[in-house]
Amino acid sequence: MPIGWNDYDPSDFFDEVMEKKGTPRKASGELFEHLRKLSSRDIYTRKKTAEAAIIELGITFTVYGEGTNIDRAMPFDIIPRVMCGDEWKKISDGLAQRLKALNMFINDLYNSQEALKAGVVPEDVITTSRNFRRECIGMTPAHGAWANICGSDLVRDQHGTMYVLEDNLRVPSGVSYMLENRKITKRVFPELFKDINIIPVDDYPSKLFDMLTSIAPAGVTSPEIVVLTPGIFNSAYFEHAFLAQQMGAELVEGTDLHVSDDNRVYMKTIEGLAPVDVIYRRIDDDFIDPEVFRSDSILGVPGLMRAWRAGNVAIANAPGTGVADDKVVYAYVPDMIRFFLGEEPLIPNVETFLCRREDHMKYVLEHLPELVVKPANESGGYGMLVGPHSTKEQIETFRGLIQQNPRNYIAQPTLNLSVTPTLTEDGIDGRHIDLRPFILQGAGTYVTAGGLTRVALKKGSLVVNSSQGGGSKDTWVIEEEA
Amino acid sequence: MLSKVANRVYWLGRYMERTENTAKLVNVYTGLLLDMPKGTDVGWHSLLKITGSEEDFSGLYDEASEQNVTSFLLTDQRNSGSMLCSLSYARENARTSRDILPREAWEAVNEIYILAKTDKDTILSRSGRYQLLTRVIQGGQRLEGILAGGLSRNHTHTFLHLGRLLERADTTSRIMDAGALLLSESSLKKMRSLEGIVWMNLLKTLSAYQMYRQAVKRQIVGTEVIRFLLKDTKFPRSVAFCAEAAAVFASRLPNSGAVKEKTSLLLQRLKDFSPDNAGEMEIHKFMDEIQLAVYDIDSAVSATWFNSELAG
Numbered sequence: 001m002p003i004g005w006n007d008y009d010p011s012d013f014f015d016e017v018m019e020k021k022g023t024p025r026k027a028s029g030e031l032f033e034h035l036r037k038l039s040s041r042d043i044y045t046r047k048k049t050a051e052a053a054i055i056e057l058g059i060t061f062t063v064y065g066e067g068t069n070i071d072r073a074m075p076f077d078i079i080p081r082v083m084c085g086d087e088w089k090k091i092s093d094g095l096a097q098r099l100k101a102l103n104m105f106i107n108d109l110y111n112s113q114e115a116l117k118a119g120v121v122p123e124d125v126i127t128t129s130r131n132f133r134r135e136c137i138g139m140t141p142a143h144g145a146w147a148n149i150c151g152s153d154l155v156r157d158q159h160g161t162m163y164v165l166e167d168n169l170r171v172p173s174g175v176s177y178m179l180e181n182r183k184i185t186k187r188v189f190p191e192l193f194k195d196i197n198i199i200p201v202d203d204y205p206s207k208l209f210d211m212l213t214s215i216a217p218a219g220v221t222s223p224e225i226v227v228l229t230p231g232i233f234n235s236a237y238f239e240h241a242f243l244a245q246q247m248g249a250e251l252v253e254g255t256d257l258h259v260s261d262d263n264r265v266y267m268k269t270i271e272g273l274a275p276v277d278v279i280y281r282r283i284d285d286d287f288i289d290p291e292v293f294r295s296d297s298i299l300g301v302p303g304l305m306r307a308w309r310a311g312n313v314a315i316a317n318a319p320g321t322g323v324a325d326d327k328v329v330y331a332y333v334p335d336m337i338r339f340f341l342g343e344e345p346l347i348p349n350v351e352t353f354l355c356r357r358e359d360h361m362k363y364v365l366e367h368l369p370e371l372v373v374k375p376a377n378e379s380g381g382y383g384m385l386v387g388p389h390s391t392k393e394q395i396e397t398f399r400g401l402i403q404q405n406p407r408n409y410i411a412q413p414t415l416n417l418s419v420t421p422t423l424t425e426d427g428i429d430g431r432h433i434d435l436r437p438f439i440l441q442g443a444g445t446y447v448t449a450g451g452l453t454r455v456a457l458k459k460g461s462l463v464v465n466s467s468q469g470g471g472s473k474d475t476w477v478i479e480e481e482a
Numbered sequence: 483m484l485s486k487v488a489n490r491v492y493w494l495g496r497y498m499e500r501t502e503n504t505a506k507l508v509n510v511y512t513g514l515l516l517d518m519p520k521g522t523d524v525g526w527h528s529l530l531k532i533t534g535s536e537e538d539f540s541g542l543y544d545e546a547s548e549q550n551v552t553s554f555l556l557t558d559q560r561n562s563g564s565m566l567c568s569l570s571y572a573r574e575n576a577r578t579s580r581d582i583l584p585r586e587a588w589e590a591v592n593e594i595y596i597l598a599k600t601d602k603d604t605i606l607s608r609s610g611r612y613q614l615l616t617r618v619i620q621g622g623q624r625l626e627g628i629l630a631g632g633l634s635r636n637h638t639h640t641f642l643h644l645g646r647l648l649e650r651a652d653t654t655s656r657i658m659d660a661g662a663l664l665l666s667e668s669s670l671k672k673m674r675s676l677e678g679i680v681w682m683n684l685l686k687t688l689s690a691y692q693m694y695r696q697a698v699k700r701q702i703v704g705t706e707v708i709r710f711l712l713k714d715t716k717f718p719r720s721v722a723f724c725a726e727a728a729a730v731f732a733s734r735l736p737n738s739g740a741v742k743e744k745t746s747l748l749l750q751r752l753k754d755f756s757p758d759n760a761g762e763m764e765i766h767k768f769m770d771e772i773q774l775a776v777y778d779i780d781s782a783v784s785a786t787w788f789n790s791e792l793a794g
Contacts, residue, residue, distance in 0.1 A: 232578050245581040256486050268485045270637065270787040271736040 004427040005036045014160045015430060016081050016420040027084035027478045030196050034189075035079065040427070043078075046188045047423060050078050053184045074177060075471030078188050081420045081433060081453045085199070085479040091154070091162060091437075092447040094346030097337060099150050099439045102167065102324050104340040106146040110136045110320060120339045121332045125356070128407050129326050131377060133285060135292055135305055136320030142215040145441045147324065148316040149208070149280075151175070154435045154451075155350070156418035163350045163415075165434065167333070169317060169325040171282045175204060175438050176239040177472050178452040185474040197479040199449035204438070205246035207446045212247075212278045214443035215314040223277030223314075225249040226267060228257070230283050230299045240282050249280070259303030263310040278314045279304075285319050327376045327410045328354055351413055355406040364402065364411040368395045371411040373402065386462065388414050417462055420473070422455060432456045434464050435475065450475035483637040487582065489788040490575045491638050495645025497572035498591070502622040503653040504565040505615040507532065508555055510687040512608060517679050526551040532660035535563055552611060557602040565618070566602060569595050584632035587625060594621035640731045644783060647731070651724035652776045654711055657684050659769035661704065666762035681707045688719045708757040708765065721772060722752050728779065740782045748775040 009021045017028040024032035035043070054073045108115050109126060116123045126132050151172025153165040182201050186193055209225070216223035229240035231253050244251035250267060258266045258273060266273035281288060287297040289304040307313045323329065331352040334345040353360040353371070364371060373385040385398040402409045419430035437451030453475040454464035464470040511529050527546035530536045533555065542560060543550040556565045569591075576583065576591040598618055604610030633639050661684045665677060681702050685691040694702070694710050697717065714720045718727075729745040732738040755768055 241581050250484055251581065252484060253486070256484055268789075270483050270485055270488045 005032070005421075008421055008428050008430070010419055010430050012158060013416055013430060013432075014156055014158050014418040016083070016156075016418055016433065017079075018421065025082070025084075027476075027480075028082045031080065031082055031192065031476075034192055034195075043423065047078050050076055050184050050188045053187050054180075057180060057183065074180075074466065075457060075469075076181065076184060077422045077431075077455055077457070077471055077473045078185070079421050079423055079428070080185060080474040080476045081435075082476045082478060083450065085477055088450065088477040090346060092449075095150075095152055095437055095439050095447050096441075096445045097341065097343060097346055098152065098164065098167070098333060099147060099441050100445065101337040101340045102150070102169065102333065103145050103147055103441060105336045106321060106324050107140055107144045108340075109323060110139055115336065115339060118339065120335050121329065125326070125328050125332075125407075126323065129323050129329070129377075131285065131320075131322035131326060133320035133323070135309075136318070139309065139318070139320075141318045142314060143441070143443055145215065146318040146321045148211055148215060148318070148440060148442055150439045150441070151436045151451075152439065154347070154437065155415055158416040158418075160418075162347060164333075164347050165350055166327060166330055167325065168436075170284060170322045171236075171317070172436070172438065173236040173239050173282075174436050174452040174454075174472075175448070176242040178438070178448065178450075178475070179204060179242075181452070181472055181474040196476075199477045199479055201449055204448055205243060207440055208243065208280075209247045209249075211440045211442035211444075211446065212280055212314075212316060215316060216277045217311055217314060220277045224267075224275060225278045225280065226252045226257075226276050228252055228254070228279050228281040228283055228288075228301075230254075230287070234282070236282065243280070254283070254298065254300045257301040257304075259301060259307050263303070263307045263312055265301070265304065265307045265313045276313060278316065280316050285322055288315075288319065322377075325377070327352075327374055328356065328407070331410065350415065353411040355402050355409040355411065360411075361402070361406055364409075365399060368399060368411075370414060372414055373398050373409055373411045376408045376410065386414065389462075414462075420453075420455070422457070422473075424459075429459065431459070432462050432464070433473070449477045485788050487579065488637065488641045489784075490579050491582070492641040492645040492783065492788075494572055494575040494579060494591075495642040496649040497568045497575065498622055498625060499646045499649035499653070500563075500568040501565055501572060501594075502619055503649070504533075504555060504563075504568065505618045505622075506687050506689070507653075507657070508552060508565075509612060509615045509619075510683055512611065513686070514680070514683040517683070518676065528660065528664055529555065531663055532656055533563065534656070535561070538563070549606065552605055556605050556611075556615075557598075566598055569598055569618075579638075582638050584628055586628045586632065590621060590625040590628055594618055594625075597621065637735065640734050641787075644728055644731050647724040647728045648776055648780055648783075650719055651721045651728075652773055654688060654719050654721055654724070655769045655772040655776070657687055658708055658711055659766055660684065661707070662762045662765040662769070665704070666766070677704060678702045685711075690717060690719055693717050705757040705760075712752055712755070712757070722749065725749050725752070725779075732783075735787065737786055740786055741779060744775070744779045744782045748772070748779065751775060 006022060008018065010018050017024060017032065019025050054076060105115055115121055116126065147169040149172060151168040151174060153168065154162050155165045156162050179202060212225050213223055225247065227240055227244040227249050229237060229251060231237065241251055252267055256267050257276065258268060260266060265276040265279070267276050283299050286294050288300040289302060290297045290300055291302045292305040305319060308315050308319065331349065331354055334349055337343055337345045353364050355361045355364055369387045371387045375383045385394060387395065417432040417434065420433050421428045422431040433453050433455045435451050435453050438448045440446040453473040455471050455473055456462055456464050457469055457471045525546065526548050529551055530539050530546060538561060539554050542558070543554060554561050554564065558564045559567060561567065573591050573595040576588045580588045598614065601614050604614050629642065661681055664680055678701065681704055682691065685694050685707060688711065690711065694707065697714060698706050698710055700706060710717065711720050713722050715722050715726060717723055725745050725748045729742050732741040732745065751771065757765065
């Protein structure tokens with residue numbers, strides 16, 4: 001018995017795979033035809049295959065409780081999300097454009113501040129940003145690139161328009177799941193990879209390696225690269241270990257590194273201290289150097305900023321990059337693109353209200369039950385208000401929070417996120433998704449083919465975070481025949 | 483190789499060896515007690531002496547009964563030296579070294595841990611205990627096989643074995659100490675007549691019985707057992723074998739001077755010592771010396787490779 005493709009109805013949402021009931025989109029044709037032929041029993045067998053592969057490959061994220069750690073298998077849906085190559089090309093160009101402008105903006109901010117003088121971004125937004133680091137003033141990292149790794153979240157509305165929801169410029173994670181999802185899907189649907197021209201994604205670690213090599217201090221041609229992790233208790237430790245292993249780099253913790261009086265970074269090896277040239281850090285600014293930032297941090301390396309400022313070590317992402325991760329700054333990215341590049345943005349922002357502006361604040365306070373309110377500098381979905389899914393009490397709490405600190409809040413309309421067919425206990429059903437592509441910028445720019453599709457596994461839910469019951473899917477960008 | 487990674491792998495070796503040794507010790511000791519006639523005062527408290535954990539034990543339990551002692555040594559999480567604790571440390575070290583070990587190695591350690599944790603209550607009965615411990619020992623041997631066949635002879639391999647060898651030398655000396663102790667403690671003449679049985683069981687604890695027979699070709703007497711377990715350089719659990727092998731492994735590593743020096747000191751002491759005419763107290767004293775010498779080697783290993791800030 002087939003699993004109900006004929007009944008699958010995306011209703012009013014934009015569906016990534018189906019044009020309308022019974023009709024797949026152009027890029028999804030082969031996938032649809034193939035899946036339609038599978039019996040319900042067959043498809044659940046494939047689901048089991050995937051689950052076994054996840055355990056076998058050890059694809060986990062870490063959940064902690066009662067002093068013992070539990071590696072939990074990543075929830076994964078076997079039905080891929082599909083995009084066509086032409087569409088992806090535009091998005092990919094738009095993402096590269098965006099990161100380029102963001103990097104020019106950050107570099108400008110720590111140097112001549114032309115953008116502030118020209119009023120592209122209001123000065124007080126920067127002076128009140130807790131991620132603006134005065135310690136970085138005067139610095140220009142290699143190629144002017146501060147954010148070397150960026151994970152921007154994309155969402156699609158009911159009309160099919162793709163928007164940037166936010167830019168993650170600090171320590172964006174998820175790329176290892178993008179790679180592992182592809183590995184699993186290859187095991188689950190090997191026959192599909194024969195017939196469909198799916199752009200591979202597994203060159204990411206080598207692109208990352210090349211990018212990190214390209215930002216090494218002057219004169220260093222084959223740099224010693226390390227991945228700096230907060231340690232095994234971090235929920236993204238799996239990813240840190242994965243990337244280090246894939247790049248053949250050492251996975252280090254703060255205590256494995258040492259900055260000498262000569263302002264150079266060394267790692268502690270069994271042969272003594274060995275010099276380090278490039279650090280891919282997965283620790284926030286606040287914790288990287290107790291000499292400069294939080295003095296109580298034990299995760300970081302005392303003196304790291306000295307070494308960086310002296311040009312003896314490259315840090316990706318560069319310290320101070322987080323200033324552009326601010327959701328208030330996000331609102332100005334389209335203007336940055338116009339100012340620095342003289343181009344129109346290729347991917348629009350989601351309409352954003354800034355509570356620091358009186359007119360916006362008035363609107364926000366009047367429309368709280370319809371809006372999503374976000375604090376400027378949180379990540380991982382913390383401290384948010386989703387108006388339509390909130391109680392009166394929660395809304396009143398946020399009214400107070402916003403009035404107390406308008407600078408810290410933005411609001412956006414609640415989007416009708418696109419859906420995609422997802423295997424549930426009762427067959428195929430639509431679930432909301434977003435997409436996190438990864439963009440690299442060093443000497444050159446690189447955008448992953450697709451990215452990590454996160455899916456809200458609960459019916460009707462808009463929450464895609466894995467910590468809150470979200471899962472992920474393989475993401476296919478399909479190259480059409482010329 | 484990062485010092486921290488080397489340290490983790492070294493301790494993975496030590497904890498796995500400790501797990502196996504504890505399991506063997508309790509297994510064979512249970513057998514030994516079955517052989518002891520009523521009236522000898524060989525009891526479960528002796529096992530605490532062998533493992534040097536009398537004090538920790540008395541802080542937690544009133545009476546050295548079979549139940550209490552075996553729980554304490556095998557599954558009590560409050561005892562950081564218990565088999566289950568050693569195993570959980572080994573598992574943690576294997577988990578965080580997954581990227582440099584053959585994948586099956588992590589799976590093997592994890593499997594033994596899950597087995598021991600899930601079935602830990604079966605140790606309350608003698609037959610259940612025997613089965614569980616046998617499976618733990620087999621699991622450890624499976625890990626050895628995986629590593630022997632699947633791990634490159636690189637620094638990871640070297641540190642794993644250094645850890646194993648030092649732990650093994652330490653255990654072997656403690657087991658000999660136990661033999662001497664058992665015999666010296668007993669006030670009964672009867673006990674003397676059981677000397678052969680005691681030593682035979684201790685040889686079995688170290689899986690050394692057959693090899694002893696082949697190498698010594700004599701009846702089992704204390705001095706010969708001690709000579710064999712101390713000095714036989716062909717038997718892989720003898721102190722001399724472990725020390726020599728440790729020196730060879732150490733010499734593959736950079737800056738191994740201090741470690742090799744401490745190892746030669748131990749080898750020299752072994753050469754100079756003769757068990758002939760040595761009384762129980764002398765044997766006991768000498769085993770203490772060996773344990774201290776092993777401790778010195780361990781300290782040199784730590785200082786040389788795990789705190790390399792100094793080396794730079």
